[in-house]
Amino acid sequence: TAQAAAIAQKAGAQKLLIGHFSSKYETLDAFLAETKAAFAQTQLATEGTTFLI
Numbered sequence: 001t002a003q004a005a006a007i008a009q010k011a012g013a014q015k016l017l018i019g020h021f022s023s024k025y026e027t028l029d030a031f032l033a034e035t036k037a038a039f040a041q042t043q044l045a046t047e048g049t050t051f052l053i
Contacts, residue, residue, distance in 0.1 A: 001031065005038035019045035 008016040025031040
């Protein structure tokens with residue numbers, strides 16, 4: 001999460017979309033909270049979620 005956030009910041013990305021979730025987190029909410037702390041514009045690509053690109 002921290003690495004993905006750092007890469008997004010370095011690249012000047014407006015948003016970070018993550019589709020691979022570490023099993024070390026008990027919930028996706030915990031995963032998202034940690035990532036958003038490093039890169040606020042983070043979203044999770046979960047099944048059924050659609051994004052306009």
